Amino acid sequence: MSIQNVSVISAAAILMGTSAFAGCGIAGGNVSILGNEFAAIQAVADGAKACAGDGVTVESNLNKDYRELQVAALTANPAQYSAITTTNAAIVPLLSDNLIRPLDDLIAKHGQHLSKNQLITVDGKVMAVAFMANAQHLFVRDDILEKVGLDAPETYEEVIAAGQAIKEAGLMDHPFATTSKTGWNLGEEFVNMYMGHGGQFFKPGTAEPTVNNDAGVAALNTLKALTELSNPDYLTFDSNAVQASWEAGEIALAHLWGSRGTGILDNEGSSEEIVSSTSLIASPTVGGGDIPASTLWWDGFAIASNTSDANAEASFVAMLNGISTEVVKANNDAAVWLIEGYEPAPASAGVFATAAGKTKPYPMIPFMGLMHTALGDELTDFLQGNESAEQALADVEASYIAAAKEKGFLN
Amino acid sequence: MRHKTFFWFILPSLAAMILFIALPLVSVVLQSLHIEHEQVIVVTENCGPFGCTKESSVDTEATAQLRAEQPLGRFAGLSTYFDRGHLATAEISEAWRTRDGFGDFLSELYNLPFYKALAFTLTYTFLVTPLVIVLGLLIALGVNRLPSLLKGPTIFVSLLPMIITPLIGSLILFWMIDAQGVIGKTLQWMFDDPELSLKASPALTWITLMVYGVWSSAPFAFVVFYAGLQTVNTDSLEAAMIDGATRWQQIRYVVIPHLMPLVVFISLIQLMDNFRVFEPIVGFSAQANATSLSYIIYADMRSDLTRFNSAAATSVLTVIGVAILLTPVLLRTWRDFKGKAV
Numbered sequence: 001m002s003i004q005n006v007s008v009i010s011a012a013a014i015l016m017g018t019s020a021f022a023g024c025g026i027a028g029g030n031v032s033i034l035g036n037e038f039a040a041i042q043a044v045a046d047g048a049k050a051c052a053g054d055g056v057t058v059e060s061n062l063n064k065d066y067r068e069l070q071v072a073a074l075t076a077n078p079a080q081y082s083a084i085t086t087t088n089a090a091i092v093p094l095l096s097d098n099l100i101r102p103l104d105d106l107i108a109k110h111g112q113h114l115s116k117n118q119l120i121t122v123d124g125k126v127m128a129v130a131f132m133a134n135a136q137h138l139f140v141r142d143d144i145l146e147k148v149g150l151d152a153p154e155t156y157e158e159v160i161a162a163g164q165a166i167k168e169a170g171l172m173d174h175p176f177a178t179t180s181k182t183g184w185n186l187g188e189e190f191v192n193m194y195m196g197h198g199g200q201f202f203k204p205g206t207a208e209p210t211v212n213n214d215a216g217v218a219a220l221n222t223l224k225a226l227t228e229l230s231n232p233d234y235l236t237f238d239s240n241a242v243q244a245s246w247e248a249g250e251i252a253l254a255h256l257w258g259s260r261g262t263g264i265l266d267n268e269g270s271s272e273e274i275v276s277s278t279s280l281i282a283s284p285t286v287g288g289g290d291i292p293a294s295t296l297w298w299d300g301f302a303i304a305s306n307t308s309d310a311n312a313e314a315s316f317v318a319m320l321n322g323i324s325t326e327v328v329k330a331n332n333d334a335a336v337w338l339i340e341g342y343e344p345a346p347a348s349a350g351v352f353a354t355a356a357g358k359t360k361p362y363p364m365i366p367f368m369g370l371m372h373t374a375l376g377d378e379l380t381d382f383l384q385g386n387e388s389a390e391q392a393l394a395d396v397e398a399s400y401i402a403a404a405k406e407k408g409f410l411n
Numbered sequence: 412m413r414h415k416t417f418f419w420f421i422l423p424s425l426a427a428m429i430l431f432i433a434l435p436l437v438s439v440v441l442q443s444l445h446i447e448h449e450q451v452i453v454v455t456e457n458c459g460p461f462g463c464t465k466e467s468s469v470d471t472e473a474t475a476q477l478r479a480e481q482p483l484g485r486f487a488g489l490s491t492y493f494d495r496g497h498l499a500t501a502e503i504s505e506a507w508r509t510r511d512g513f514g515d516f517l518s519e520l521y522n523l524p525f526y527k528a529l530a531f532t533l534t535y536t537f538l539v540t541p542l543v544i545v546l547g548l549l550i551a552l553g554v555n556r557l558p559s560l561l562k563g564p565t566i567f568v569s570l571l572p573m574i575i576t577p578l579i580g581s582l583i584l585f586w587m588i589d590a591q592g593v594i595g596k597t598l599q600w601m602f603d604d605p606e607l608s609l610k611a612s613p614a615l616t617w618i619t620l621m622v623y624g625v626w627s628s629a630p631f632a633f634v635v636f637y638a639g640l641q642t643v644n645t646d647s648l649e650a651a652m653i654d655g656a657t658r659w660q661q662i663r664y665v666v667i668p669h670l671m672p673l674v675v676f677i678s679l680i681q682l683m684d685n686f687r688v689f690e691p692i693v694g695f696s697a698q699a700n701a702t703s704l705s706y707i708i709y710a711d712m713r714s715d716l717t718r719f720n721s722a723a724a725t726s727v728l729t730v731i732g733v734a735i736l737l738t739p740v741l742l743r744t745w746r747d748f749k750g751k752a753v
Contacts, residue, residue: 068713070715235700395522
């Protein structure tokens with residue numbers, strides 16, 4: 001199904017929704033949604049907007065920089081937004097500053113149909129409702145692998161071997177790419193690889209960093225071997241750049257977000273030859289480990305603390321309408337929905353395979369964000385060959401400790 | 412003017428300066444001397460679509476109480492200034508103690524984020540500023556000699572780099588220097604090196620950023636010099652010509668001395684502008700190879716775990732840096748001023 005078809009159908013569904021269920025049974029109130037911007041979230045926000053009318057207003061601000069706004073916007077009293085879409089990483093500062101409210105009462109009243117695995121509970125209280133899953137996984141070009149006589153790789157060692165074989169066969173100069181842009185993206189690649197090696201980021205129960213160890217060094221060396229198979233510009237590659245390279249047929253192996261699957265498998269921006277031989281498979285394991293070197297993510301929504309109870313209730317009902325079975329059916333291919341009525345599509349095969357391999361979720365820890373920032377900033381020197389892996393990891397720990405002291409996590 | 416009249420005369424601007432310059436500075440200094448409260452960490456069981464795990468979380472009630480007691484956070488004195496993210500005094504003395512030659516010490520120094528940023532910031536400032544002045548002067552002299560029919564269009568075209576928003580200008584160039592872009596591919600072809608990438612190596616990234624800096628700032632110097640050229644005394648120029656001065660000699664001994672005050676002016680503005688170089692780093696995604704003091708502040712503020720105190724300390728250090736940079740130029744202006752007054 002092409003993008004146009006999906007949007008026509010969803011637009012039709014929304015129009016019907018508006019006429020049939022104006023107000024969604026909400027007594028009244030103002031709903032404003034802050035969220036990330038991609039196809040699935042747009043569908044959810046449009047579904048919530050179908051509740052507008054009869055004294056209910058629904059507005060949304062969908063923006064890929066939503067994380068920069070969220071703390072300030074929800075700290076204000078009354079909060080600038082009553083509902084927010086979030087993930088297992090983005091929710092942490094909201095939890096730490098008490099900016100989102102427990103949803104148990106609202107679920108008892110309106111959300112009995114939600115399945116238990118959609119409820120994000122912290123210390124027994126439901127703080128968010130998840131609606132979709134995401135993970136980075138492997139994209140492979142079957143035709144290229146066939147030319148060098150290799151099967152789809154299951155471990156990173158096989159990925160590296162396949163990349164070298166493709167390079168030596170003269171098929172591509174830089175067969176591999178991943179989101180390795182300095183900063184958040186590069187930090188995320190290390191997090192994936194380190195978890196695949198079985199690493200621990202912190203001493204349990206404390207904020208003390210523990211990344212400078214054998215697992216960290218091994219993770220860095222694997223990353224370096226991969227970047228040697230990447231275009232020399234790899235430190236500027238984000239998801240958009242990798243997707244563009246893939247659609248241009250410049251790469252044969254990519255570790256990329258599952259949410260990009262729809263865009264890569266549609267008939268736009270690429271050739272039939274590339275699309276038909278693209279396979280979405282599980283994230284590889286690494287270093288003899290038994291879980292894929294990736295992290296699982298959920299996207300969900302939460303309701304602001306600093307908003308009136310009436311607006312909170314209206315927001316909750318509107319968001320439930322946004323993640324209803326009808327919205328999911330109309331936008332089936334846009335995401336890996338955690339909602340009843342979802343039919344797994346080819347674009348979601350990679351995320352399912354990765355989750356089936358018992359990949360761990362991204363840690364929902366208050367100081368993980370500081371660690372992630374330190375990783376993203378300090379690993380570049382090693383990848384460029386300016387310093388040793390041990391030195392890079394020591395720099396990560398030192399940089400993290402300085403930040404954690406300032407934020408009050410360490411003394 | 413009587414004192415009372417003078418006071419009422421400057422009161423509005425004085426009030427504006429206190430409100431918009433002095434108070435923010437006081438606030439930044441105050442924030443840089445504090446760090447956040449201790450966060451009370453508890454271990455909770457968190458569940459989601461992928462199962463349950465025991466993880467650390469912040470005890471929000473206990474932390475909120477600490478925050479209510481001391482809204483500014485904990486007083487930390489100058490400790491933020493001396494930590495690893497800023498002046499890193501402990502790391503430097505350690506590096507000096509265990510150094511293995513001066514080069515090794517320098518590379519250890521370069522490994523610290525503040526000094527890495529300072530190295531690029533200073534190199535950028537001291538290379539781009541003189542180049543902008545020289546290039547601006549050359550363009551101004553060239554345009555000044557054009558027949559008047561061509562002057563208008565040439566001036567317009569020369570000003571284009573200044574009209575384009577810096578971020579947009581750098582993004583356009585970023586895609587042009589991409590390995591697949593028109594400039595990137597041409598360079599690969601010229602140097603016969605398919606691996607050549609302006610974005611990959613630190614040295615080439617620095618050069619790219621500086622070329623961009625000169626490109627975007629030269630029009631400013633050009634406009635100022637061009638205006639100055641219109642005021643050159645034609646009598647002196649004719650006198651020089653009659654004495655048999657070549658064109659170069661006329662420029663060297665008549666035009667340049669006349670433009671000297673403008674050179675000081677442009678240096679002042681450019682030193683300040685270049686010291687806070689920022690947009691090209693974002694536009695060129697160059698943070699892997701080049702960061703500046705302004706970029707460090709931006710990175711601290713641009714996440715949901717904002718580090719206000721660290722950003723404040725870097726800001727104060729930047730203000731001190733600008734003050735040091737401008738001192739020689741300001742001293743010179745002051746001396747000229749005194750000389751004229753006597």
